Each structure stands twice: as C-alpha cells, then as structure tokens.
Amino acid sequence: LREAVAGRMREHNGIDCDASDVVVTVGAKHAAFEVMQCLVDPGDEVVAITPAWLSYRPMVELAGGVLVECAAGLDDGFKATPESLKACLTERTAAVILNSPCNPTGVTYSPDEVAALAMVVAEHPTAVLVSDEIYEDLIYPEIDPAAAPFSPGSMPELADRTVTLNGLSKSMAMTGWRIGWAVAPGADGVLAKAMTRLQSQMTSGIPTFLMPAAVRAITDQPVESVRMREVFAKRAGLVAELLSGIDRFRVIPPSGAFYAFPDISACFGLTSSGGRRIDSAGSFAEALLEEKEVAVVPGDDFGDIARSHIRISFACSDDQIREGVGRIRDWVGELG
Incomplete structure (x- = not known):
C-alpha cells in the first residue's frame, strides 16, 4: 500500500x-x-x-x-x-x-x-x-x-x-x-x-x-475520480446559481471540494417566522434546522473571519440541492 x-x-x-x-x-x-x-x-x-x-x-x-x-x-x-x-x-x-x-x-x-x-x-x-x-x-x-x-x-x-x-x-x-x-x-x-x-x-x-x-x-483513482469530479462540477455550478438568488446572501462560487460558504450577515438582527431572533451564524443554523429541517454548519469554529458565514454541503443529489436551497431561500425571504 x-x-x-x-x-x-x-x-x-x-x-x-x-x-x-x-x-x-x-x-x-x-x-x-x-x-x-x-x-x-x-x-x-x-x-x-x-x-x-x-x-x-x-x-x-x-x-x-x-x-x-x-x-x-x-x-x-x-x-x-x-x-x-x-x-x-x-x-x-x-x-x-x-x-x-x-x-x-x-x-x-x-x-x-x-x-x-x-x-x-x-x-x-x-x-x-x-x-x-x-x-x-x-x-x-x-x-x-x-x-x-x-x-x-x-x-x-x-x-x-x-x-x-x-x-x-x-x-x-x-x-x-x-x-x-x-x-x-x-x-x-x-x-x-x-x-x-x-x-x-x-x-x-x-x-x-x-x-x-x-x-x-x-x-482506479485516475478514472473513477474523474467521473465523480464531473458530477460535482455541475453541482458546484448549480449551488452557486441557486445561492446567488438569495438576496441577503453574498457568495463566492465554489471552485473545489463540495462546500459553499455564503455570508449571511444581512440576516442578523432579523426574526424568523417562528419567532427566533437571528443574531449569529449559530442562531441562524439552529432556527433553519428547527423550522425548515435543513442542516448547515455555522461558521464560528472556522475562524474569527468566518463568524458571519454558514457552510453548505452539496455532497447530495441535484434534487436535494434544489429542495434544500429552495427552503433556505423561502425561509430567509420571510425574515423580518
């Protein structure tokens, strides 16, 4: 080996x-x-x-x-x-x-x-x-x-x-x-x-x-990983397109791995439709999970510069990406 x-x-x-x-x-x-x-x-x-x-x-x-x-x-x-x-x-x-x-x-x-x-x-x-x-x-x-x-x-x-x-x-x-x-x-x-x-x-x-x-x-890696890379490249484009349609997000299109890392600071100070106050990436992630059953990772532990971000994984199907980001978009749009 x-x-x-x-x-x-x-x-x-x-x-x-x-x-x-x-x-x-x-x-x-x-x-x-x-x-x-x-x-x-x-x-x-x-x-x-x-x-x-x-x-x-x-x-x-x-x-x-x-x-x-x-x-x-x-x-x-x-x-x-x-x-x-x-x-x-x-x-x-x-x-x-x-x-x-x-x-x-x-x-x-x-x-x-x-x-x-x-x-x-x-x-x-x-x-x-x-x-x-x-x-x-x-x-x-x-x-x-x-x-x-x-x-x-x-x-x-x-x-x-x-x-x-x-x-x-x-x-x-x-x-x-x-x-x-x-x-x-x-x-x-x-x-x-x-x-x-x-x-x-x-x-x-x-x-x-x-x-x-x-x-x-x-x-087998030279052949098998190439096929997987092609699938993930399409998912990267899809998730970038969908996230760019969320007005309160700022995002850099992912050029590798299977994560996007949008800035969500425009959501801070707002309240969810379920009455939860959004004042950090952690409270955003918790409220999103409780109210829309979508899991994201708050940026707090990725460094001080990351505290206004969430990590979204697109290691899932296109349908799951569309459904998940759609729920996020709708939920963020309801914040007030």
Missing part, C-alpha cells in the same frame, strides 16, 4: 518520494493530528489561513501550540496573499497549513498562487509546510479557469520541508473506510519515522484486510 501511495504521489503530484516516506493513517484526519504531535512543541505557533477546517485548531492546541489565523475573508476571495501570510510568521512558527481546495470555503488556489505562498514558507528558516490536499481531485475549472491541482511538495525549494496529507475519503468516496496518509520525504524521513513511532503506540495502522482494497482504489 505504501508503494502504491508513493507511486501516485510521484506520478500525479510530482513529489520525489518512496514507500519509506509514506505513513498510512486511520484517515487523513489522523495524519494531520500525528503531524502536529510530531512538529509542535509547547508555545510553538502554527499558521492557518482562515476560514479553515475546524479541526486544525484543537489539533495544534492538543500539541501545546498556538494557532495563528491568517485571515482571508470573502472580500479577499477567501485567499491569502504572500504579504498577508508573511506578516503572520514569527521565530516561533513551527508550521504553516495550506488547504486547497479549502474546507469550508470551496475556494481553490491556482498553481501560481500556491507556489507564491509556499515560497514565503521556504524563506522562513525552519517552518514546515503542511499541505492538506484531500480535495485535490475535486477541482472545477468550469467555475474558475485558473483552478488546478498543485503540490508544493514538488517544489525543490520546499521538498525537504513539506508534508503532504491526502487519502481516499473524498476522491474515491471512501470516507467510512478511514484510509489516509502523510508523505514526508525531507531530512531522511525524520518526520515520517517520528509519526510511525507515535502511531505504533496508538492505532498501529489501518486493518490489514483493507489494504488490498486501498491499493485497488489508488490504481
């Missing part, structure tokens, strides 16, 4: 690695957790571009570190610039997390944008770039022509200081199988070896009987 992962990362991602650089984990989430445990000492800082996946912060804090938010809001296209990222780095910076396509925003950086951010990390004397690429097969140039996959671990300037996270949960719809990995070829595999020692005292690894299926999935 590690040979299969290394082969994929060499051929598809351009990362110079072999099987000894690969750590197979119980989902990419556990890979991220292990990386933080091995990289971060108490008091260290880890920079994440926010809005960011809500699990990054507790992972950093459980390792004794401090998460530093490099905020990139809707007016910035949810994208950090090299200048804004550099301003967040200090002598205490142990790592920088880059997630493209991004959960929760659905925004994808172009290869040039990723490379520019990566060079900021390369100029830091010690920081490690943690590139979370779990959604790399779900990118939609139909929405944003500049969007494309790119692994900063393929850059010679950062080859020794990049750990790449990936897995089969998204690209092959194998979420419940819990099969992920980290690839860390730098410094003679010192990080991969540390993660292996840590994992040997935790999960040991994934069940052995899943490994042949994982190898087959990686082999």
